[in-house]
Amino acid sequence: MSKEPIYRILDANANRCREALRVIEDYTRFCLEDAKLASALKRQRHRIAKNCDNILKENLKGLRARRVTTDPGRQTRLASEITRNEWLDVLISNFRRAEESLRVLEEVSKLLNTEASKSFKNSRFRIYQLEKRCLLKLRENVC
DSSP states (O other): SSSSHHHHHHHHHHHHHHHHHHHHHHHHHHTTTTTHHHHHHHHHHHHHHHHHHHHHHHGHHHHHOTTTTTOOOOOOHHHHHHHHOHHHHHHHHHHHHHHHHHHHHHHHTTTOOHHHHHHHHHHHHHHHHHHHHHHHHHHHHHO
């Protein structure tokens, strides 16, 4: 059995997670101006990136498996993905994106590296905590 689908799934979810966390990090930095929260999000993003790199970096497995132009999910869009009415919508959608991708990273990485899987699980629960901090702070300081 080829491991290419595993690497494709890991690569896509690694990108998805880092992108989502960067959106949230920028909000906490520029709108909330909360350096501690932005720093905590940045640490998590870098921790996740390091774990992903540990799995995907060898021989550039993630990049070699990537198929951007032929990805069947590339053009799929739901109405809820097109519009955001307020910052709360942006944050919730990006926290969900990060949490869901961490769950996929956790499960699929078990096929290659159980230590990485444990780390992804820890990161997912840390993101749940950061989500609570961020969304409660949003209610106090609307940007």
